[in-house]
Amino acid sequence: MRVLVVSDIHANYTALKAVITDAGQVDETWCLGDLVGYGPDPNAVVEEMRDAVNLTCMLGNHDVAVIGRMPFETFNGDARRALIYHEKVLTASNMDFMRSLSSTAKVCGEATLAHGSPREPLWEYILNGLSARVNFDHFSTPWCFVGHTHIQCLFAMDVKTERVTLEQSIPNKTVTLSPRLILNPGSVGQPRDRDPRAAYAIYETESRTWTPRRVEYNIAEVQERIRSSGLPEKHAVRLADGW
Numbered sequence: 659m660r661v662l663v664v665s666d667i668h669a670n671y672t673a674l675k676a677v678i679t680d681a682g683q684v685d686e687t688w689c690l691g692d693l694v695g696y697g698p699d700p701n702a703v704v705e706e707m708r709d710a711v712n713l714t715c716m717l718g719n720h721d722v723a724v725i726g727r728m729p730f731e732t733f734n735g736d737a738r739r740a741l742i743y744h745e746k747v748l749t750a751s752n753m754d755f756m757r758s759l760s761s762t763a764k765v766c767g768e769a770t771l772a773h774g775s776p777r778e779p780l781w782e783y784i785l786n787g788l789s790a791r792v793n794f795d796h797f798s799t800p801w802c803f804v805g806h807t808h809i810q811c812l813f814a815m816d817v818k819t820e821r822v823t824l825e826q827s828i829p830n831k832t833v834t835l836s837p838r839l840i841l842n843p844g845s846v847g848q849p850r851d852r853d854p855r856a857a858y859a860i861y862e863t864e865s866r867t868w869t870p871r872r873v874e875y876n877i878a879e880v881q882e883r884i885r886s887s888g889l890p891e892k893h894a895v896r897l898a899d900g901w
Contacts, residue, residue: 659863663843665690665773665805666718667707669697669744670847670897673856674706676875677846681860687711688766688861690805690843691718691773693756695737696893697847698883700724700744704752717761718773718806719780724748725756728780736890743889763797767863770797774806783807787822790840791815794822800837803861809851810844810859810870826851827870835866843870848893854900 662684667674687710694700695718707715720737722728724745730738748756763772763779775782775789776796783806784790790813793802810827815838827844844857851857855872862869881894 659685661686661688661861661863662710663688663690663803663859663861664846665843665858666692666808666845666847667697667703668692668695668720668845668847669700669703669740670856670880671697671699671702671706672880673847673875674703676873677856677858677871678706678710680871680873681858684711684860687713687715688771688803689713689715690771690803691716692720692805693718694724694741694744694748695720696740696889698880698887698889700748701752703847704748704755708752708755714764714766714771715759716764716771716773716779717756717759721756721759722761722780725753727761736892740889740893743887765799768800768866769861770799770802772797772802772804775804776802784813784840784842785809787813787824790824791820791822793840794820794838801835801839801841803841803843805842805845807842808845808849809842810849810853810857810872811842811851812868813840814838829870829872832867832869835868841868844872848897849900850896852900854898 843859
């Protein structure tokens, strides 16, 4: 089975369409959360994901806030401005769809899916070996797929020594999976690893492989929609440099 794994789309429809086109035919789509937040296209993104092939979709922290299950005050000022805007423009049917999604970790075959981490699915960032190490105790599958950091990478734990190492992903370099791993496909709509291209991954269940991918999209077009929507300038500027 060929699975498209995406995360942190953040209302960037242009980036999402580029990813879907680049990925080609897939059997399933797994989204690790944050459909909304930051970007200009919340309805278009939610509707695109609603039509995705055999979708499994988690809620991210921005999603939970926009459907009323987390106070906007939890977020910084710029992020809060985007959430207020998204709450106003999201259609009732898209809100209902998001309310149907889960914010807890989910097992799909040999993978556990979570937005932030299996230990704290909504908020914890797995950024280093220490945070990764404690999270290996919170899932029993061979590997776990997470988002939230907007950084495409993987953490590997040696099952004999329990030593955890961080590896930066190399686009288009396929990794053969073996226990135990935590893998992040990166962010579709707002990468933060200094590579502005939209990030995602292809997971092959039978061959047990993971291929991180990057694809260019029309960033200037998205920046213009951010500005015309009255969203924070920071959200437009950061797209060009991937931070």
